[in-house]
Amino acid sequence: MRGTSPGPSAVADIGIRHLRAFLVLAEQLSFTQTAALLHTTQPSLTRSIHRLEEALGARLFHRTTRNVRLSAAGVLLREELKELLPRLESALAPQHDIQTLQIGFSWLFPDELLQNAIVGFERAYGVAVDLVRRDERCAGVDEGAVQLAVLRGRQAVRGLRTMRIAQEERVAAVSRRSPLARRRSLAWTELAEHPVLINTVSGATQLHDWPEDARPATVTLCSGFTEWLELIAAGHGIGVVPDLALRRNPHPGVHFIPLTGAPPMPLWLARPLAGAHPLALRFMERAAGAGHMAA
Template sequence: MAHHLCSGRMDVDLRHLRGFLAVAEEGGFTAAGRRLHVAQPTLTRNIRALEETLGVRLFDRTTRRTELTAKGAELHRALVPLLRQLDAVLDEMCEGERLRLGFSWGLPDGLARLAARFDGETGVSVEFVRCDSPAARLETGDVDLALLRGTRLPRGLRSAFLYDDSRVAAVPAFWPLAARRELSWAELADWPLVVNTRSGVTTPDMWPPGERPVVGAECGNYDEWLEKVALGLGVGTAPAATARRYSHPEVRFVPLSDGPAVSTHLAYPSHGAHPRAALLANVAAREGVALRDGSERG
């Protein structure tokens, strides 16, 4: 939404005033455009619109220089303290603001670092909220964004794709499978499957009809899932990055040679989302696999 300063019949766009200050302080349109990350033609149009609205010339322009007119210098002197005060008020509005990010299990290794950087750059902190539900409580409004996995996300959400992760098999440590260096997706179907019905990434219908595993046990969260595998109630699969973070002395994670990748997204409501939700999701998407691996983006 555009900011406007209104005085009687005048309707002046705030971005035009900021453009005017940049040109005045940088001494030209090219440098001012770089400072504002605005194309020079756009900045030129904005200054022309401001001059037409005020009915005065603000700059004397030649092919070699751009200088303030007397009216321009007067406006510059008045605007500097006004916009400084406005910026201070707007900054204060952001203080204490937070984004609640829901997750069911396995936060990406680099997400905490990104959240700290986001706080430093925007003044909006990120609070991680553990939630065992299919949409990590986005559907109830308890969180502003959610880390979701899989290709079929709930309706009514927008999402930013972060990365694909390879999949590993989780098998009881005392089963013969635990001695294997690698397993195939097809042979997992010969064993009972432990299914996390709320936030898991593996269900029997991921195998072809007639070749699907039986369900050995069901549960509602990752910790229960891991314990049921440890008890020998069946096998399961998980993203490789998650397996690096979570271990269990009675569970062995074995690489899968051909398992389907696990897609990871940051999702937020299509309507009524927090104003900063899309920004955080897009920043995270640009980091991509660096989030998964906990590495700096190169």
């Protein structure tokens, strides 16, 4: 770390758990939330940070009863470890502890976008990529059911590191029996005049995507993609999805119409902030190296 001169014996006392604890705390700036994410106690977390500070001879955080913030030395260490620690964990991890990298998604998978990354990853590491659909907000990555997940929409999920890989246009989903199905396009602001169906569990469009003064007056909530599709097909309301649905057409009773003036929908790759599998880190590196945007 620049600006400090720890002795060899002090550095030898530092383990990966100390560095991981520092990185998560640097992200969360909360001892309570960090301890929960690392499945440890606050006293144990505090001891780890103190040990690291003593070994490096520098204060990494400024702490008061109200807040926690990084010191100048802490900012430098965070920037260095963000790149170094994942590589170190990857190098030390067994290379064949899983035979399949599981990537979760909540509905239609953007295969064209990630196809090159998947093919290149499988060839480079000899590990198959398994796509797992889970009708959950984080597609199982927050529970450890998958190593990576593709997420859509505005994401503010604690405990996850996200990388923005693209953005998609939105389209309206209407019943094929609806008069709207004859339209070639709809304006985003027009949706406020119609009943709107929102999938609160895994839907990528939520009520907060509309300005407060232009939100739909009639909203029906449901808790899954399949239920959402069937309700739209039955004429109970209009939905909003990425334009991938125009090419996939996931339901014969639902028609998809381009939307004008709708905000783009961000598309993310997500992995756990702490304890991510090395292969997940390598896949994200490959996806980033393919020319996608990092956030």
